[in-house]
Amino acid sequence: MKVPSAAISRLVTYLRILEELEQEGIMRTSSEQLGELAQVTAFQVRKDLSYFGSYGTRGVGYTVPVLKRELRHILGLNRRWGLAIVGMGRLGSALADYPGFGESFELRGFFDVDPAKVGRPVRGGVIEPVEALPQRVPGRIEIALLTVPREAAQEAADLLVAAGIKGILNFAPAVLEVPKEVAVENVDFLAGLARLSFAILNPKWREEMMG
Amino acid sequence: MKVPSAAISRLVTYLRILEELEQEGIMRTSSEQLGELAQVTAFQVRKDLSYFGSYGTRGVGYTVPVLKRELRHILGLNRRWGLAIVGMGRLGSALADYPGFGESFELRGFFDVDPAKVGRPVRGGVIEPVEALPQRVPGRIEIALLTVPREAAQEAADLLVAAGIKGILNFAPAVLEVPKEVAVENVDFLAGLARLSFAILNPKWREEMMG
Incomplete structure (x- = not known):
């Protein structure tokens, strides 16, 4: 299939x-x-x-x-996945407060490279340094929400892969290189804008897509 | 084609x-x-x-x-698209401050239903009431970034459609109903999490996808 x-x-x-x-x-x-x-x-x-x-x-x-x-x-939503947020800037903090993850996804860790952010309490925990990932991920965190700036995305992905992450939800506008054992999904609103631009300019294509 | x-x-x-x-x-x-x-x-x-x-x-x-x-x-990125943010909560405000839209996309309007938010200055403008959309959209705003809560998404989309919007980048986890003349792209991280869940559980499927 x-x-x-x-x-x-x-x-x-x-x-x-x-x-x-x-x-x-x-x-x-x-x-x-x-x-x-x-x-x-x-x-x-x-x-x-x-x-x-x-x-x-x-x-x-x-x-x-x-x-x-x-x-x-x-879809595998009948189980519970452990999530970590990596990058506790504006987007990461908003996601930490987000109430709608549902019963299939549980926030279990919050990480940042910035020593000034480490130790700060967030809903459901406290911000830890990215160096703690190898201790925190195994057996506990399967999916990372990657919310670091574009230029820090690949390095953070490498850390997550080394720590044993299974999947990355990548919010950075970067194409991540990861081993094929690790799944990546991109949440990329700039790519969405580009697709929208194409769709607006090609209404016939849209109609074909609708079947 | x-x-x-x-x-x-x-x-x-x-x-x-x-x-x-x-x-x-x-x-x-x-x-x-x-x-x-x-x-x-x-x-x-x-x-x-x-x-x-x-x-x-x-x-x-x-x-x-x-x-x-x-x-x-x-992709139609050799032109300039006018954007509006509809819903100036946490996500909408973060997008208003976002520096990376590039030269193809220009923020030209900020809208909210909340009278307490209307009039508040944001980078590049001031928050206007959604009632102003019919005056602001035509000839000026082609694409709306819809950042309202799920339960308000359809009503806001209806307002945008009536105002003559051409495309909606929908950040709400809702399936919008719009006329076929209006293009919709969903930026939906919960859907991304569900796809990630499937991808992690089906590594063989992932390999097939990679060609």
Whole structure:
């Protein structure tokens, strides 16, 4: 099975829609409804789900809580991941205060290179020096939110890799080089702006994308 | 031409790499080098570029500043886009102070629903009420950075659409419904965390993705 990367992004969207439907007390849905809310075709919804198994009943559709549970399982959100924030500047501090991580993700560490920041209390802990990463990461922290400036990103990533991190959510506008055992996702609003620029200038392309 | 959405994201990555090469004084590159730095195959690089024309010379490769200029043109970054920030909370304020938008993007407006925030000076302007959007957007602001809480996101998007916005960079973890004339890109770190969770649990899938 060669699952396209975009399919994983859509699964996350479907999950979010299912959570909203459930909150509204809606217990049944269909590939048509999910597609409309996710702005893709019903065929796309069925194809994305088909990579992982057989869901729903023909002519009946999906049971919202069941499909939600299945998607959480596929995405690995039925477990708890330990997170660290590396780089306690403005963005890192805002993330430390963010209340919406949900039950799948738990902040377990806060790190910075700046001695003036080390020791400062934050919600849920205290800022530690990056030198403490090799002691803190193993068995406790799987994912790092990397919120350092662009020019410090690769060095911080190297430290995280050496400490045994499994995944990096990279907020810096830099292309990180890491061993293939380490997963990287970029949260990069400048790249988002560039994609938006292309999308605005190419409305026909957008229409094709919508199916 | 049906250009995959992921190809556009990769073009942005190639552009970033070309900018870094140029800064290092490197004037020639190849699909092999670009691929290695972007962590895709050389074939992928050539394929992504082939959607838009014929670039480089066989056996010689690409001239860095030329390919950079071509990519900027393809992505629409050779023009100046007017931006507004809608939602001047913590994230919106951080973005207002962000120094790295570059020459393609210019902050031209700051908006909030909160009367207590309206009138407050920010770098490059003053916070205005969202009611001013219909006067401020036309002919001046093409793209909105939407940094309101999740539950306010759709209503704010509706206001922006009514004011004539062309694109929305959505930072809220919500699936926005907008007319097809309006482009939306999501900067959604929670979705990034979910994709990371999947990627960590499926290392074989990651290897396949790398080509």
